[in-house]
Amino acid sequence: xxxAETGINLEIDLSRRNIERVExxxxxxxxxxxxxGTAAKIIFERVPADCDAFSPDNLLIFSTGLLHGTxxxxxxxVAVNTISPQTNLLAHSLMGGFFGxxxxxxxxxxxxxxxxxxxxxxxxINNDTVEIRDASHLKGMGCTETGDVLKKELKDDKVQVxxxxxxxxxxxxxxxxxxxxxxxxxxxxxxxxxxxxxxxAVRGTRNVNVAHPGELxxxxxxxxxKIAESDGCGDWMAVDEDDSFHHDNFAWGNAxxxxxxxxxxxxxxxxxxxxxxxxxxxxxxxxxxxxxxNVIKWPxxxxxxxxxxxxxxxxxxxxxxxDFSYEILGIxxxxxxxxxxxxxxFAFAVELYEAGILTDKDLPGFPSDSGDRFFYLMEKxxxxxxxxxxxxxxxxxxxxxxxxxxxxxxxxxxxxxxxxPIKLGKLNPPYFLMIATAEKMAxxxxxxxxxxxxxxxxxxREAFIKRWEAVPDxxxxxxxxxxxxxxxxxxxxxxAITDWNEAMHYIDDAIGLCGFVSSFRxxxxxxxxYHMNNIPEILTLATxxxxxxxxLWRCFQRNRTLVRxxxxxxxxxxxxxRPPEDHWAIRDKGFEQRLLDDYYAFKGWTKDGIPSKxxxxxxxxxxxxxxxxxxxxxxxxxxxxLPVVSVKNREAQP
Amino acid sequence: MSTTGRKRVIKEIKVDIKKCxxxxxxxxxxxxxxxxxxxxxxxxxxxxxxxxxxxxxxxxVPLRAGGYIQAECNGRNLYVxxxxxxxxxIFCPASCPSRRYFKEPDSGLPLKCDMCEDIPPxxxxxxxxxxxxxxLTYHTREEEINEEEGKYDEIETAYRHLIKxxxxxxxxxxxxxxxxxx
Numbered sequence: 001x002x003x004a005e006t007g008i009n010l011e012i013d014l015s016r017r018n019i020e021r022v023e024x025x026x027x028x029x030x031x032x033x034x035x036x037g038t039a040a041k042i043i044f045e046r047v048p049a050d051c052d053a054f055s056p057d058n059l060l061i062f063s064t065g066l067l068h069g070t071x072x073x074x075x076x077x078v079a080v081n082t083i084s085p086q087t088n089l090l091a092h093s094l095m096g097g098f099f100g101x102x103x104x105x106x107x108x109x110x111x112x113x114x115x116x117x118x119x120x121x122x123x124x125i126n127n128d129t130v131e132i133r134d135a136s137h138l139k140g141m142g143c144t145e146t147g148d149v150l151k152k153e154l155k156d157d158k159v160q161v162x163x164x165x166x167x168x169x170x171x172x173x174x175x176x177x178x179x180x181x182x183x184x185x186x187x188x189x190x191x192x193x194x195x196x197x198x199x200x201a202v203r204g205t206r207n208v209n210v211a212h213p214g215e216l217x218x219x220x221x222x223x224x225x226k227i228a229e230s231d232g233c234g235d236w237m238a239v240d241e242d243d244s245f246h247h248d249n250f251a252w253g254n255a256x257x258x259x260x261x262x263x264x265x266x267x268x269x270x271x272x273x274x275x276x277x278x279x280x281x282x283x284x285x286x287x288x289x290x291x292x293x294n295v296i297k298w299p300x301x302x303x304x305x306x307x308x309x310x311x312x313x314x315x316x317x318x319x320x321x322x323d324f325s326y327e328i329l330g331i332x333x334x335x336x337x338x339x340x341x342x343x344x345x346f347a348f349a350v351e352l353y354e355a356g357i358l359t360d361k362d363l364p365g366f367p368s369d370s371g372d373r374f375f376y377l378m379e380k381x382x383x384x385x386x387x388x389x390x391x392x393x394x395x396x397x398x399x400x401x402x403x404x405x406x407x408x409x410x411x412x413x414x415x416x417x418x419x420x421p422i423k424l425g426k427l428n429p430p431y432f433l434m435i436a437t438a439e440k441m442a443x444x445x446x447x448x449x450x451x452x453x454x455x456x457x458x459x460x461r462e463a464f465i466k467r468w469e470a471v472p473d474x475x476x477x478x479x480x481x482x483x484x485x486x487x488x489x490x491x492x493x494x495x496a497i498t499d500w501n502e503a504m505h506y507i508d509d510a511i512g513l514c515g516f517v518s519s520f521r522x523x524x525x526x527x528x529x530y531h532m533n534n535i536p537e538i539l540t541l542a543t544x545x546x547x548x549x550x551x552l553w554r555c556f557q558r559n560r561t562l563v564r565x566x567x568x569x570x571x572x573x574x575x576x577x578r579p580p581e582d583h584w585a586i587r588d589k590g591f592e593q594r595l596l597d598d599y600y601a602f603k604g605w606t607k608d609g610i611p612s613k614x615x616x617x618x619x620x621x622x623x624x625x626x627x628x629x630x631x632x633x634x635x636x637x638x639x640x641x642l643p644v645v646s647v648k649n650r651e652a653q654p
Numbered sequence: 655m656s657t658t659g660r661k662r663v664i665k666e667i668k669v670d671i672k673k674c675x676x677x678x679x680x681x682x683x684x685x686x687x688x689x690x691x692x693x694x695x696x697x698x699x700x701x702x703x704x705x706x707x708x709x710x711x712x713x714x715v716p717l718r719a720g721g722y723i724q725a726e727c728n729g730r731n732l733y734v735x736x737x738x739x740x741x742x743x744i745f746c747p748a749s750c751p752s753r754r755y756f757k758e759p760d761s762g763l764p765l766k767c768d769m770c771e772d773i774p775p776x777x778x779x780x781x782x783x784x785x786x787x788x789x790l791t792y793h794t795r796e797e798e799i800n801e802e803e804g805k806y807d808e809i810e811t812a813y814r815h816l817i818k819x820x821x822x823x824x825x826x827x828x829x830x831x832x833x834x835x836x
Contacts, residue, residue: 069696070696071682071683071686071693071696073679098678105697105698105699144709144710145710147709147710148708148709148710156754157706157707157708158698158699158704158707180709181709204699205697205699205700205759206697206759207689207695207696207697207700208695208696208697209694209695209696210696213686213689213691213692213693213694213695214692214693216693217686217693221783221784224679224784224786225786228786280712281672281675281712281714282675283675283676283677283709283714284675284676284677285677286677286678287677287678287679287682288677288679289677289679289786289787291675291677291787295709295712297712302710303709303710303711303712305709
């Protein structure tokens with residue numbers, strides 16, 4: 001019997017209209033856990049290196065996390081993986097809500113789509129019933145509207161729907177797919193549109209079993225209480241109205257202008273009223289005792305939900321205030337647009353217009369108000385109309401197609417993907433590594449366990465480490481205690497810190513935990529629910545497979561290396577690992593390159609960022625090393641040390 | 655009205671629908687508690703509580719399984735509360751032929767909330783313990799038993815017992831004989 005997982009993947013070939021249930025290998029669970037880990041393995045093995053994102057051979061995989069459907073609180077984030085048309089690399093995409101647990105109750109760990117449907121279709125899954133159905137009546141419909149219509153048609157409010165809007169249908173690269181008020185961005189939505197799948201509706205009524213039910217349930221009741229009560233869990237932006245951090249420190253417009261001192265008490269009061277006058281409720285994802293999504297009803301517009309920094313992106317890109325975000329978010333949500341990358345595309349277009357690179361010929365009747373301009377651009381982009389057809393491919397591609405110097409305005413992408421608009425003075429070395437070697441494309445998907453900044457006094461540091469139950473090894477305490485200035489930290493520490501930050505995300509994305517109770521929250525001190533010191537026990541109780549800290553760390557190293565291998569197979573190399581030129585004002589290229597050397601060595605990768613044969617074999621990735629030798633990506637002669645393992649099993653934790 | 659002086663405990667779960675966040679932890683906990691053996695499986699479809707959810711219209715209503723009814727209603731009320739429309743069915747706890755709620759997914763047998771009665775008793779039903787937003791709160795209150803009600807309760811129980819043991823006709827015969835004697 002398989003515990004915590006179903007052991008079944010649902011494989012749907014849309015071109016041949018063939019549906020199969022495929023039993024999976026339990027050894028893969030022990031090695032890759034599940035979620036994005038096992039998805040990366042499938043993509044490495046089955047998607048050819050030269051396969052275009054819009055080829056029928058590209059796969060679109062929806063993965064439950066290993067802990068979905070178990071009593072483990074806040075385990076609900078679905079990983080959606082494919083080859084992204086924007087980056088031509090593995091798309092890393094996650095969404096919360098209810099979809100993953102419902103998939104598992106329907107009896108599936110993954111839904112794997114290949115091929116293309118001849119006409120716009122939706123997939124209906126109700127336990128053993130799996131059908132590809134006509135979706136012509138849903139064409140052009142909004143994301144949450146589609147979910148609503150399908151729930152009514154299927155006469156069940158517990159059907160969980162993920163849908164694309166017009167942006168996804170038109171293969172806009174910055175599209176997202178939405179499931180209620182949760183969304184999955186960064187690549188998969190245009191692929192779903194290309195496969196002509198408007199939506200997937202899932203209903204499941206089967207049991208999920210775990211190996212040690214009584215013990216796990218008792219532990220989960222404690223965790224549930226801890227998450228509810230701890231200020232170390234959840235999205236503090238849902239409750240803290242002081243948002244000076246983003247507004248005073250992040251760059252506005254096309255990642256261009258910092259507005260120090262923008263935030264004021266008067267503004268805070270005014271925005272607080274704006275929020276609470278229009279907020280109907282804060283909602284939760286499945287089995288999570290936090291309520292991070294703010295549901296807003298703005299007059300004359302659809303209800304929408306947002307969380308975290310998602311409320312700032314539009315108005316900061318347009319130099320407006322919060323009411324502008326509220327005005328546009330409901331519409332953007334129905335169109336299915338990612339609220340992180342899309343506003344940057346619009347701000348980029350506005351800059352090009354002001355610089356005379358785009359003219360009235362490209363933008364006929366372009367309004368003068370920056371907010372009106374955003375609405376104008378949104379219509380052009382989601383319909384891929386005129387210049388919108390070019391802008392819909394994101395900043396990097398658009399800059400090169402427009403030419404005439406537009407490339408200079410593409411100053412905030414890495415690996416062709418829009419980054420958070422942060423422009424700083426001095427370099428923070430671990431952040432250089434996290435941004436340069438990013439394969440999850442967004443810094444929030446990489447940072448999170450080690451603090452962003454040092455604390456000024458030894459006393460404060462000591463108080464911090466007292467509550468630091470998440471710390472996996474004493475070396476991190478040493479690094480933190482010795483850390484005085486942000487830009488002064490040893491390369492060894494920078495590599496280990498980056499490694500730990502990555503570890504938590506790679507584990508979360510495989511087992512389905514939310515970063516707000518795990519990988520993203522440890523950096524702010526104690527009280528985070530999940531960490532390297534308790535996840536092994538939880539996994540053991542749920543799956544019946546023994547996990548300890550070293551074994552779990554090895555799973556992280558394996559999944560991290562496998563994701564890198566997918567991208568290396570597709571041609572990604574050291575040359576691609578370049579943060580935006582103006583990300584920091586003061587740069588030392590020599591230092592940066594030495595740091596990158598050290599990081600690659602730490603990981604057991606070559607100087608070109610390729611995992612060596614010895615590293616791959618050490619991580620049980622022989623299928624990767626074979627492939628790399630056959631395709632002359634590696635010779636097998638590379639002399640690279642094995643990856644550093646930062647943790648040790650111990651009886652008692654500090 | 656005369657009373658017996660005897661009291662009974664009424665158990666209540668108070669539902670504050672404004673506080674519900676739609677996390678469905680109550681469904682999960684209920685299904686685990688009622689699994690056989692206890693906690694051995696998770697399945698919200700087998701829970702005796704369900705959260706009616708409509709994100710588009712911002713409706714979140716936790717609903718407790720009340721029991722089986724043989725036929726659906728002839729008509730339905732539509733409630734308008736603060737401008738939002740709620741079908742009467744959203745508030746109805748019945749395991750009813752018109753819908754799939756509160757039935758075992760495999761057998762179709764009805765599900766009914768038992769307030770998690772257990773030995774020793776729980777502090778509160780599992781759904782309430784799982785709700786961290788106070789959308790569900792547990793209250794008990796004592797209610798005096800009305801004398802008449804109490805008397806008939808006892809007589810009714812006695813008659814039921816006799817009928818079960820001896821059959822309706824014998825009990826009726828005896829009743830008539832007693833009636834004739836007096």
